[in-house]
Amino acid sequence: MNGFLSYVNGSSPLHKLHPLTKMVMSFALCASCFLSGNHVLILCVIGLNLCLFASAGGIARAVSTLLSFVKFSAVLFVLQLFFIKDGTPIFTLPLGITLTYEGVMFSLLFVLRFLASTMPLALMLSVTPVGDISNVLVRNLRVPYRYAFVITTAARFIPLFSEEMSGIMEAQTARGVEFDTRNFIKKIRLLIPLCVPLLISSVRRIENSAISAELRGFNLRTRLSGYKRYSFGANDATILIACAALVAVSASGIWP
Amino acid sequence: MLRFDRVSFSYRTETATISDVSFEIGEGEFVALLGENGAGKSTLLRLCNGLLRPTSGRVSVRGYDTATTKTSAIARFTGFLFQNPDRQICQNTVYGEIMFGLEYILPDESERRRRTDETLALFSLDGLGDPFGLSRGERQQIALAAILARKPVLLLLDEPTTGLDYRECMTVMEIVSNLNAEGTTVFMISHDMEVVADFARRVLVLSGGRLIGDGPVRRIMKDPGVLREASLLPAQIPALAMTLGDSFANIFTIDEMADTVGQRALARQTSVGKTS
Numbered sequence: 450m451n452g453f454l455s456y457v458n459g460s461s462p463l464h465k466l467h468p469l470t471k472m473v474m475s476f477a478l479c480a481s482c483f484l485s486g487n488h489v490l491i492l493c494v495i496g497l498n499l500c501l502f503a504s505a506g507g508i509a510r511a512v513s514t515l516l517s518f519v520k521f522s523a524v525l526f527v528l529q530l531f532f533i534k535d536g537t538p539i540f541t542l543p544l545g546i547t548l549t550y551e552g553v554m555f556s557l558l559f560v561l562r563f564l565a566s567t568m569p570l571a572l573m574l575s576v577t578p579v580g581d582i583s584n585v586l587v588r589n590l591r592v593p594y595r596y597a598f599v600i601t602t603a604a605r606f607i608p609l610f611s612e613e614m615s616g617i618m619e620a621q622t623a624r625g626v627e628f629d630t631r632n633f634i635k636k637i638r639l640l641i642p643l644c645v646p647l648l649i650s651s652v653r654r655i656e657n658s659a660i661s662a663e664l665r666g667f668n669l670r671t672r673l674s675g676y677k678r679y680s681f682g683a684n685d686a687t688i689l690i691a692c693a694a695l696v697a698v699s700a701s702g703i704w705p
Numbered sequence: 706m707l708r709f710d711r712v713s714f715s716y717r718t719e720t721a722t723i724s725d726v727s728f729e730i731g732e733g734e735f736v737a738l739l740g741e742n743g744a745g746k747s748t749l750l751r752l753c754n755g756l757l758r759p760t761s762g763r764v765s766v767r768g769y770d771t772a773t774t775k776t777s778a779i780a781r782f783t784g785f786l787f788q789n790p791d792r793q794i795c796q797n798t799v800y801g802e803i804m805f806g807l808e809y810i811l812p813d814e815s816e817r818r819r820r821t822d823e824t825l826a827l828f829s830l831d832g833l834g835d836p837f838g839l840s841r842g843e844r845q846q847i848a849l850a851a852i853l854a855r856k857p858v859l860l861l862l863d864e865p866t867t868g869l870d871y872r873e874c875m876t877v878m879e880i881v882s883n884l885n886a887e888g889t890t891v892f893m894i895s896h897d898m899e900v901v902a903d904f905a906r907r908v909l910v911l912s913g914g915r916l917i918g919d920g921p922v923r924r925i926m927k928d929p930g931v932l933r934e935a936s937l938l939p940a941q942i943p944a945l946a947m948t949l950g951d952s953f954a955n956i957f958t959i960d961e962m963a964d965t966v967g968q969r970a971l972a973r974q975t976s977v978g979k980t981s
Contacts, residue, residue, distance in 0.1 A: 619751075629777055643795055645795045645797070650791050
């Protein structure tokens with residue numbers, strides 16, 4: 450079963466890129482959303498993310514992830530609306546709540562940024578094995594192995610935790626807890642007690658991993674070792690130029 | 706009680722995990738589900754209470770179609786024990802854990818407290834104990850206690866004895882067996898053929914998502930074709946009986962083996978005595 454942050458095996462051009470290129474691409478896609486305040490540009494970045502997912506053979510997963518985030522974004526959008534009171538009023542609700550044009554536009558920008566910035570990380574992790582990320586962090590970015598290990602282990606644990614949470618919810622549903630309710634607030638309330646088993650199982654799992662690493666001589670490493678070599682190709686250069694262009698356009702304000 | 710009618714199921718990215726399975730389990734039965742790893746046993750058990758919905762065919766529990774009934778509604782009369790008790794336990798005390806499951810079926814708090822006390826006594830559990838500080842076997846017992854407190858009419862057990870020592874295993878199975886004797890239907894996955902031989906009365910055998918055997922435990926345990934296809938080894942006494950030949954064909958338990966061997970030894974002694 451694949452979580453939305455887990456690696457999907459494949460041989461697409463995206464899979465074959467240098468891991469560093471994929472990391473830079475992911476960062477550039479995220480950065481462009483925050484550098485630009487233009488709704489259309491951010492929508493284009495979301496579209497670009499979907500196209501990249503499609504080229505890597507993961508469009509179904511990308512769409513289902515996006516749809517699940519859209520539900521959450523809708524809640525964020527509504528909450529955000531109520532907090533912004535400055536600007537041109539367009540609608541007044543009971544209890545004196547006023548919706549403003551600026552509030553709507555800012556809330557929209559907020560959720561579009563949220564959607565657009567979550568996808569590149571998922572894209573990068575779905576086309577790059579965690580081991581490759583770790584190797585690149587150590588070899589190319591000179592990150593100490595200990596820290597690279599922490600980062601990659603955290604990335605590896607996210608899908609495991611998500612799977613664990615699904616298992617816990619399944620176990621609770623089987624004993625009558627109504628996770629199959631359509632009431633979002635009720636669902637959130639029911640989720641709170643489940644943090645306990647998730648925390649317990651996570652701590653147990655992490656402790657086991659730490660002991661296992663320790664027993665295999667993790668602390669005895671004195672020099673780097675690794676057999677994998679990555680080479681930059683024409684595709685990497687093209688992608689890096691495109692990323693630079695995207696960041697430049699977003700930052701320049703050509704598209705305000 | 707439970708009916709599978711030409712049920713098939715597949716996960717999104719995989720080929721059929723369960724393929725055209727049909728069977729029916731009546732009230733009060735004790736049925737074991739056997740098969741090698743990856744045969745689809747856990748998937749089939751999840752189909753029983755609506756945690757998974759069939760891709761085709763129909764699963765009904767007490768007449769409720771699992772495709773159209775909420776899992777939480779089916780859970781009102783079914784109990785499901787998972788392999789890993791830590792996915793179920795979510796309260797800081799054993800008492801709280803048992804009460805938690807009852808909140809969804811018993812609105813009356815005094816009744817919930819009475820039922821919890823009764824369950825704690827049945828399992829000899831300390832209500833104030835911290836469930837997370839106990840051994841795996843004890844946590845499994847707490848998970849089972851929390852389910853049984855709800856008095857389900859259908860008990861679904863996914864390898865309830867995995868990771869338990871012999872004493873813990875027997876404690877859990879005897880409680881399940883007593884409940885079955887009182888009328889609760891039990892459908893259990895197990896890899897432990899001794900447990901299956903000792904407690905189940907009917908066996909379903911799954912291989913590659915297909916049902917390849919369904920019958921009394923005594924017959925299936927001695928069917929070399931089915932056992933071979935499902936990569937199973939029979940329990941020790943039926944295996945010994947099969948090795949000893951046709952005259953031991955009906956022997957299944959230790960007591961039956963002891964009686965037969967005793968009778969034969971006596972007969973042999975008598976005949977030797979007569980000849981000498």
